[in-house]
Amino acid sequence: MSGPVPESLGDMPPEEFRAHAREVADWIADYLAGVGELPVLPDIEPGWLRDRLPPAPPDHGDPMDRALADFRDLVVPATTHWNHPSFHAYFANTASGPGILGEMLAAALNTNAMVWRSSPAGTELEEHVADWVRQAVGLPHGFHGVINDTASSSSLYALAAAREALLPEARLHGLAGAPRGRVYASVEAHSSIEKAGITLGLGRTGVRRVETDDRFRMRPDALAAAIREDRAAGIRPLAVVATLGTTSTTSVDPVSAVADVAEAEGLWLHVDAAYAGPAAVVPELAHHFAGWERADTVVVNPHKWLFTPMDCSLLYSRDPERLRAAFSLTPEYLRTREQGVGTNLMDYGVSLGRRFRALKLWFVLRWFGVDGVARRIREHVRLSGVFADWIQAAPEWRVVAPHPFATVVFRWDPAGVSPDDADRLNAEALEALNRSGVAFLSHSRLHGRTVMRLSVGNLRTTEDHLRRTWDALQEAARTVLGT
C-alpha cells in the first residue's frame, strides 16, 4: 500500500500499518522458505551498500513502499544469510519462526524492564523463562537467570561479580592501590574473557591463559601451578573461567577438576557454555556438562543453538546477590513502591534499559518443547558426524580435533605440499568456497596451522545440503591446486 506520508503529527495510521505488516509477514515467510536458494555470502565489496544509499536522510517522509523496496533491492543483496541451511561459519544458528514472532511482538510492546514497575511482564517472564531453560539444561534449583544481549556482556558481568567478591574496595575506589587481580582461562577460551579483563581494569595481562592438553582442554594441573606462581608474586587470583564448547574446536574443559582447583583456592568459577549449553538438554550429551553445577556463574546463549533470534544470552548465578552487589545502584527517580519485592533487572548488569528478550525465548520453548529442542540438536550432532566421516574417508583430508557437539574442525593436507603451503591452500580453498555462495565456513588456527570449521546449527540443514557443500569444497580445493 502506498500513498503520501500523512501530514498529521502522529504515527503511521493503523490501516496502513496493518497492510504493511501483512506484507512484511508474507515476505518473511517466503524468505524463510526460499533462503536456501540465495547465495549465503553476498558477492560484494565493502562500501557496496553505502554507495547506493542517499548520503542524507529525507526531509520529508517517503512512503513505506519505497523503504520496503529498498530493503528488498539493497539490504537483502548485501546480507550474509545466517538463516541459510548452508551457513556453517562461526556457530551456525537459527532465527526460528516462533522466535521471530516473539521479536515482532516485543517491538510492539516496546517495554523497558529497568525496574519491575516499568515492565512487570518483561521482568517476570524473563525470570520465569530463564528458569525453564535452567530446568531443561539440568542446572540445579537456585541458579537465577537473567537475559543479556550477548555472552560477552554476560561474562563481563560474571567477572565483575567475581571482582566485587574478592576485591570489594574496587566498587567505591576503583583499582588504584589494589593488588593486581587475575582471571584464569584456557588458551582456547573466547576473546570476550580478555575483553572483560580490559573493561574491568585488570588489563589483558589480568587474564592468564592456561595451557591445554592434546584435546584442547584446560589442564587443571597447569591452572593450579599458575595460581600458585601468581600468589607467590603478590598477584590476587580472582576467578577461573572454564569453557564447555570452546570457539575453535568446541573442546570441553574438565569442569569438575577445574572446580576442585577454584574451590581449594577460594576463587570464583565462571562457566562459558555460550555455544554448547543448549546441548545439555540432550540426555546423551549431558555428561559433557558434569560439574558445571559447581560454578558461581554460567552463560548459555539461546541465540547460538536454541533457535532464538539475535540477541539472547542467559547468565545464571548461584547467588544473584553477588551480581547485585556489583551493579545495584538506584537513583531516586527509579525508586518504587515495589522496592525489595519485585525484581529490578537493572541491578544485574550495566544496562538500565532492557528490552523484552524473554518473549522470543518463551515462544521458542513453547513451540518446540524441550523434547523438540533435544531432537533437533541431536540431529545436528548426527549431521556433523556424517560430515566428519566424509572428511576422514577422503585421502588428504583429516579431522583435527574431537567433535563432541556439532562443529567439525578439519584440514586438507595435499600430498607433497609443505605445511606452510598447505596453510595457504586451505585458506584459498575456503575463500573460493565462500565466494561461490554455495556455503559459508570459517577457519581457525590450531597448533599454529590453518584449519577449517563446519558448524551445523540451522534447522533447515539436511544431509543433501552438506553433501553439496562437501562436493563444492573438494571442487574448490582442486581449483586452487590447479588440478
Ligand SMILES: Cc1ncc(COP(=O)(O)O)c(C=O)c1O
Ligand atoms: C565460547 C564462546 N563464548 C563467548 C562467545 C561470545 O558470544 P557473543 O557473541 O554472544 O558475545 C562466543 C562466540 O562465538 C563463544 O564461542
